[in-house]
Amino acid sequence: MSARNALDIDVAEIDQRLADNYSLPTRFYWDPEIFAFEQEAIFAKSWQFFAPIHKLSEPGDVAMRQVGKYPIVVTRDRAGKLHGFLNICRHRGYTVAERDQSKCLRLVCRYHTWSYNLDGSLANAPDADGEAGFDKNKLGLVPVSVEEWGPMVMVHPDSNAHSFRETYPVLMQAADAVGFAPDPARYTQAREIEYEIDTNWKLWYDNGTECYHCPNIHGSSFGDAFNVAPEDTTIRLDEQFSSYTFKGNANPKANGLTAENYISFQVFPGLVVVMHDDILHMTAMTPLGPGKTRHSTWYFAEEGADPARVEGWIKIWHDTYSEDNVATGIQYENLRSAGQPYNRYVPSREAAAQHFNAMIWDDYKTALAA
Numbered sequence: 001m002s003a004r005n006a007l008d009i010d011v012a013e014i015d016q017r018l019a020d021n022y023s024l025p026t027r028f029y030w031d032p033e034i035f036a037f038e039q040e041a042i043f044a045k046s047w048q049f050f051a052p053i054h055k056l057s058e059p060g061d062v063a064m065r066q067v068g069k070y071p072i073v074v075t076r077d078r079a080g081k082l083h084g085f086l087n088i089c090r091h092r093g094y095t096v097a098e099r100d101q102s103k104c105l106r107l108v109c110r111y112h113t114w115s116y117n118l119d120g121s122l123a124n125a126p127d128a129d130g131e132a133g134f135d136k137n138k139l140g141l142v143p144v145s146v147e148e149w150g151p152m153v154m155v156h157p158d159s160n161a162h163s164f165r166e167t168y169p170v171l172m173q174a175a176d177a178v179g180f181a182p183d184p185a186r187y188t189q190a191r192e193i194e195y196e197i198d199t200n201w202k203l204w205y206d207n208g209t210e211c212y213h214c215p216n217i218h219g220s221s222f223g224d225a226f227n228v229a230p231e232d233t234t235i236r237l238d239e240q241f242s243s244y245t246f247k248g249n250a251n252p253k254a255n256g257l258t259a260e261n262y263i264s265f266q267v268f269p270g271l272v273v274v275m276h277d278d279i280l281h282m283t284a285m286t287p288l289g290p291g292k293t294r295h296s297t298w299y300f301a302e303e304g305a306d307p308a309r310v311e312g313w314i315k316i317w318h319d320t321y322s323e324d325n326v327a328t329g330i331q332y333e334n335l336r337s338a339g340q341p342y343n344r345y346v347p348s349r350e351a352a353a354q355h356f357n358a359m360i361w362d363d364y365k366t367a368l369a370a
């Protein structure tokens with residue numbers, strides 16, 4: 001019998017299950033204590049996608065979004081430098097930025113109007129300046145790490161995190177190797193859609209990393225536009241990412257749309273970026289609770305693309321994600337019944353899902369050993 005811990009996690013048994021192509025225990029997909037543990041063990045310790053660079057391209061741009069359990073605000077200051085902070089007022093914890101903004105000079109908390117410069121320093125706290133021991137220099141917003149990668153802004157809740165590029169050297173090389181270098185200036189935002197699903201984030205993840213299901217539930221969407229046969233698909237699994245290429249379907253029946261030059265990257269733990277002819281889109285996943293997951297998707301039109309085709313692609317991708325969301329919602333409800341302790345993967349078709357499970361499990365073990 002292996003040693004157990006406060007979360008009743010049997011490390012040796014799970015090591016064996018994963019080696020035998022089973023999943024993590026299905027309890028991990030609904031237990032609130034496990035969810036709280038994952039927020040610390042995974043999301044508080046990882047680089048995550050924050051927003052497209054388009055939202056933060058000009059001095060004075062401000063964007064806010066939840067990343068893991070943290071509300072985050074990112075600014076671009078007048079000198080053009082990006083800064084990231086907890087979106088929490090140092091006074092009594094109200095939200096500093098309640099919406100995205102442009103041409104912003106200062107962040108002003110609406111509650112008692114403490115204001116902050118775009119570099120996070122406290123600019124003014126009404127009636128507090130003359131008080132004994134009140135030191136404005138100690139009351140700047142709590143910083144987080146922020147970095148640009150191509151058309152994306154990445155954040156890490158730890159202000160002392162190693163840089164994104166240092167953390168993912170193989171990803172950087174892989175992106176170069178497949179020509180993933182979208183120039184933000186060649187893309188215009190066409191749509192932003194937020195999806196909130198009643199499922200666990202790991203079911204969302206599994207789904208997004210395998211195409212075993214594509215001919216079935218995406219027969220009129222993704223599986224119609226692209227040739228999803230395994231022999232026509234390339235998958236790269238490395239470091240903390242997976243990368244897919246697909247070929248266009250020569251005879252699309254449902255929407256009449258197909259495209260070449262497909263490249264996608266799924267970067268653990270919450271980014272999916274897809275690029276093919278006509279369109280680029282990025283998805284940020286935020287786990288909101290054991291059974292509540294948000295994914296925000298920003299769709300961009302490629303310079304010169306036919307607007308009707310761009311609309312067609314947004315429909316195809318929206319349909320695809322909606323189909324996935326239904327499936328993962330059903331899985332969550334079923335697994336929550338706790339009657340089935342483990343799921344069984346098919347390695348020839350679901351190696352990417354297993355690759356991500358191994359990353360999740362590595363983070364669990366690191367946190368359990370700490």
Ligand code: FES
Pocket residue numbers: 089090091092093094109110111112113114
């Ligand atoms: S909580 Fe922000 S000014 Fe009071």
Ligand SMILES: [Fe+2]
Pocket residue numbers: 207208213214218320324
């Ligand atoms: Fe899918």
